[in-house]
Amino acid sequence: MGTVRVINVSERRRVLTFWEKIYLPEIWRGLVLTARHFSGMSNGMRFVSAIAAEEVDDPNIEKRPKVFDIDIGRCVFCGFCVEACPEDAIRMDTGITEIGALSREGMVLNIDTLLSLPPKSERGDKPVDFLQQQLVQ
Amino acid sequence: MSAGMEIGAAVGKTIFIVMFALSLGGLLTWVERKQSAVMQDRIGANRASILGFRVWGLFHIIADAVKMFTKEDFVPDTPHKFIHALAPVLSIFFALLSFAVIPFGSSIVIAGQSIGLQVADVNVGILFIFAMMSVAVYGVVLAGWSSNNNYSLLGGVRATAQMISYEITFGLTLVGVVMIFQTLSLQEIVRAQGGVLFGFLPMWGVFLQPLGFLLFMTAAIAETKRIPFDIPEGESEIIGFFLEYSSMKFGMFMFADFIEQILVASMVTTFFFGGWQVPYLGDGGFVFPWGSTWDMNTWLVESLRVISFVLKVSFFCWLQMLIRWTLPRFRFDQLMNLGWKILLPLSLANALVTAIIVLWIGR
Numbered sequence: 380m381g382t383v384r385v386i387n388v389s390e391r392r393r394v395l396t397f398w399e400k401i402y403l404p405e406i407w408r409g410l411v412l413t414a415r416h417f418s419g420m421s422n423g424m425r426f427v428s429a430i431a432a433e434e435v436d437d438p439n440i441e442k443r444p445k446v447f448d449i450d451i452g453r454c455v456f457c458g459f460c461v462e463a464c465p466e467d468a469i470r471m472d473t474g475i476t477e478i479g480a481l482s483r484e485g486m487v488l489n490i491d492t493l494l495s496l497p498p499k500s501e502r503g504d505k506p507v508d509f510l511q512q513q514l515v516q
Numbered sequence: 517m518s519a520g521m522e523i524g525a526a527v528g529k530t531i532f533i534v535m536f537a538l539s540l541g542g543l544l545t546w547v548e549r550k551q552s553a554v555m556q557d558r559i560g561a562n563r564a565s566i567l568g569f570r571v572w573g574l575f576h577i578i579a580d581a582v583k584m585f586t587k588e589d590f591v592p593d594t595p596h597k598f599i600h601a602l603a604p605v606l607s608i609f610f611a612l613l614s615f616a617v618i619p620f621g622s623s624i625v626i627a628g629q630s631i632g633l634q635v636a637d638v639n640v641g642i643l644f645i646f647a648m649m650s651v652a653v654y655g656v657v658l659a660g661w662s663s664n665n666n667y668s669l670l671g672g673v674r675a676t677a678q679m680i681s682y683e684i685t686f687g688l689t690l691v692g693v694v695m696i697f698q699t700l701s702l703q704e705i706v707r708a709q710g711g712v713l714f715g716f717l718p719m720w721g722v723f724l725q726p727l728g729f730l731l732f733m734t735a736a737i738a739e740t741k742r743i744p745f746d747i748p749e750g751e752s753e754i755i756g757f758f759l760e761y762s763s764m765k766f767g768m769f770m771f772a773d774f775i776e777q778i779l780v781a782s783m784v785t786t787f788f789f790g791g792w793q794v795p796y797l798g799d800g801g802f803v804f805p806w807g808s809t810w811d812m813n814t815w816l817v818e819s820l821r822v823i824s825f826v827l828k829v830s831f832f833c834w835l836q837m838l839i840r841w842t843l844p845r846f847r848f849d850q851l852m853n854l855g856w857k858i859l860l861p862l863s864l865a866n867a868l869v870t871a872i873i874v875l876w877i878g879r
Contacts, residue, residue: 406843409843413841416556
């Protein structure tokens with residue numbers, strides 16, 4: 380076991396700029412954002428793209444992903460990617476429900492993290508704690 | 517003018533403005549749902565249908581009314597049953613009464629008699645509106661008090677604190693408008709906004725009092741007790757002063773909210789956006805700043821003005837809905853901070869600067 384980092388949460392509070400403090404420009408931006416839904420400039424349904432993937436571009440070897448990031452912070456758990464994946468590479472029935480992280484970057488699970496998981500036959504029903512893994516690193 | 521005609525004109529104008537407020541209020545119950553749906557990428561109210569016709573969910577207004585009127589009217593175990601029944605009536609009554617001084621057009625001539633398009637052209641119109649809006653808080657506070665429920669009482673007390681706090685800013689922002697136009701009559705204020713600034717800009721209040729407009733809009737939304745200022749309701753914590761109301765009594769509180777929203781839209785239109793004025797439209801037709809003119813029939817001019825008023829009010833209703841569905845709500849201490857520490861000093865400064873400028877120009 381490694382050491383657990385202690386983060387002082389209050390240090391991360393962002394200092395607001397003057398224009399943010401008087402609210403009005405921000406309120407205006409918010410109103411513009413919501414008002415755009417009336418003009419159709421914001422086209423209804425939107426993909427919440429939580430997965431970024433890139434394949435190895437060497438043509439001589441069997442194709443396999445070079446980058447495969449799942450951003451749990453953006454995922455809305457709609458399950459469309461699971462249905463769409465032809466290789467059954469994305470699953471939502473893994474039993475992994477611990478998705479806590481200490482930062483936004485920590486919410487992105489990259490290919491190494493994902494591959495480091497033992498197959499379900501080995502770990503049984505025991506949940507995997509990504510947060511625990513990050514803290515141990 | 518003969519007495520009969522005077523009464524007829526008064527009744528006609530009253531019916532027009534009350535019908536305008538009530539029908540727009542009814543429509544707003546639908547707008548509230550449909551607009552939130554559009555803004556949140558949902559389909560929204562579309563279930564109520566008559567013989568398969570849905571007309572974008574417009575029948576939900578009728579469905580709501582039927583539901584409200586046919587539900588059980590539960591009265592809590594309270595010693596103040598009469599006041600409990602009176603409170604929603606007061607709420608909606610004073611909101612509707614304020615429309616008496618809102619001018620929705622200039623004047624029309626029927627049978628040689630000139631009829632001003634305003635139910636009561638009193639020379640203290642602004643004071644009348646303030647009086648009515650202040651009395652409207654009694655409906656809320658009596659509802660909270662007579663319900664014999666701690667949450668209701670808390671909602672009523674919160675409403676009092678909020679409305680008294682914002683009433684001050686509300687009034688002080690209009691001091692600037694009154695100083696510029698030198699009158700308390702709403703019809704006179706609207707007429708004065710028919711001029712042109714710098715040769716091209718309509719002389720609307722918003723161009724003369726930009727800060728006043730922002731402060732007024734904020735305070736006015738706080739007066740309507742809607743998000744982001746829905747502390748008296750506080751759906752997530754205390755439900756609010758109408759907790760013990762059901763059936764149409766509750767409906768009247770909701771409706772009073774919408775009526776107040778229309779009232780605020782009318783007031784913003786009247787004080788800051790020229791009321792019934794159409795830019796460059798005079799009594800005889802359009803007179804454009806680049807010199808060309810377009811003569812028009814008096815009736816056409818008057819219709820354009822009434823339509824202009826209705827459109828402006830509708831726009832500000834839409835804007836209030838947009839604000840209501842965009843912003844999160846304030847905490848109680850934030851609300852008080854905003855009211856007393858930010859809006860009040862700013863409105864005082866606004867009145868002071870306006871006074872100095874008005875004196876400077878008038879000298």
